[in-house]
Amino acid sequence: MSVPLAAPDPTLQSFGQDPWWLIGGKVLAIFVFLVLTVLLSMWVERRIIGRMQLRVGPNRAGPFGLLQGLADGVKLALKEDIVPRQVDKVVFVLAPVVSAVPAFVSFIIIPFGPTVSIFGHQTPLQGTDLPVAVLLVLAMASMGAYGIVLAGWSSMSPYSLLGGLRSAAQIISYEIAMGLSFVAVFLFAGTMSTTGIVNAQADRWFAVMLLPSFLVYVVTMMGESNRIPFDLPEGEGELVGGFHTEYSSLKFAMFFLAEYINLATLSALATTLFLGGWRAPAPISTVWEGANSGWWPVLWFLAKLWLFIFFFVWLRGSLPRVRYDQLMKLGWKILMPFSLGWILLVATIRGLRNEGHDMTQVAIWAAVVIGAVLLLSIAWDLVGRGRGDGGEIVPDLDGGAAPEAAGGFPVPPLDAPHYHGVAREGADVTAHKEVASGSH
């Protein structure tokens, strides 16, 4: 409210005019915001999960245990940094960095608010914006997959390798469905820049208008974040710790950091693309004119962001882990065809509207088409159930049974070539040093 209402909503042209100190300040603010969000969301998660499980949760460090995240961070940093003897050192050290850096980068295009005045400069509350901003987020998400897959490979451990591979397959699969869920948003917003998308939701949120896309995004969001119910890459019942089994101390902390930043990024992206970004929810903005100007929108943005983070935690408290083939089936056989069909429908409606057809008639026909598809799928399901192959667990008993040496217990394959190496002369990757570094 401190700014006159004349300040217009930012567009793509509002960027690139900041002085250097403002750019540096924005980047620093986003960095600090992300670190604080991570520390806080760790505490929030443990407290909420505690409540859900009728426990107290961490309440010792600081008021209400608020400093628990900080304490955990310090503890991790002071732990011994173990580098296993046979790892590929360069990649082993690089992997956590590759995992954490893209997570930070993608937050630069998230709009926190409209144009505000900072020390006399009119500037949008957003790091920067690109004509293809959302693509940047997708690209950074896929870069983050490298951290995980390389961590899995360089650890030279079967558990890590399997975790890394699972994660790579999962992230790539779900990224396709995620990208498809964005297409409808792009079609309606007419742009890929996040400011443009937020501006396009001035009247109605895309979560309302494009509900199927929103639902698909929420599911793929779970898949991308490697969290329950899709946390197969680190399923501790099967893979010890998954890709980070061999990591400790700060390197492990960086994976942890990356996971929680990704959580925040995915939530912020969902807020921006589907829940109107920093725009106030309908009852507030209709009653109060100033809700969408000045610094107030930061509040709405944060509220929506934390709503999503709470949703993540809630799911973690309620859902069991799915099986890997179910995960893949959901991604490839349900989400993707569904998204493609939905995009077809949305594009048709958009095209008809551009041609100037009567929208009520188009809406009726769209409803008819959706109904027909639903009926068909139900009929298909009924017929399919008759055949008795719907979702039944049929164990694969091919070739993968336990080796005799393990006494019949199921163990992962222990003879992958790089575990014992192909005549290991290349001493550069196998330096014989027990403990590389450590604080105590």
Place this chain on the structure above:
Amino acid sequence: MTGQEIVFTLLGVVAVGSAVMVVTTRQLVHAALWLVVSFGALAGGYLVLTAEFVAWVQVLIYVGAVVVLLLFGIMLTRAPIGPVPRSGEDDPLDSGNRWAALAVAVATAAVLITVLVMGFRDSRIRLEAGGGGAEPLGGSLFRTWVLPFEVLSVLLLAALVGAIVLSRTDIGAEDDEPGTDIPARTGGPAPDGGARVGGAKTGAGTDTGGRTGSGGSKGGGAKVDHSAEIAGAETDVKGGDGKAGAAEGSRGGADGARGREEGGG
């Protein structure tokens, strides 16, 4: 030279240099990582040329998906992914096709360079911001170049269908199925263990054959053994109670298309 040109040249040097590293490094996984650097430099080049949409799509698809799949393939197969010694005769990284590959690469580069030089010798394109955004690109793709675009789509579709056909053994000629000889080659654990758990030796044997065969037709039978083992070990952990049988064989084959993903977990 302007600053842009210097940056562009440097990016080109990085791209070519890391591409050379891809084919000379002794570590297959490092080769894939050098490929990431090369693709990244290429994306940087696109950015300098103001084609930001293409640049991010390059990062998203080539860096983010293609190389990850490549790594995935390297790690799942019996490719030599440890450090490989430089030895004469039985060097696993030495290929008899080395010189043929070099000739093909040089010829391709020569053709491309010739076409570019002949086609654009005197023309200068003025770069302006936004010229390579999604809108101009989409416009030219779907107006001017729609036919080549569609032809390419059909080509990709054909490749997709071809991959599915190759990876499925329950369709096509019957004699293609190497149902009996492959399990022997994969080594002891596969058929024995399968029979012990499944209680149906022939059924399990056929199953292994189907799956390994599916991989074999994908290219390089020896490569896929490991993936089958991983997938098998995994499903075993999940606790099959032994409903095997002859019907399983066809299912294992049919799942070949999903093999890549399932192999991972």
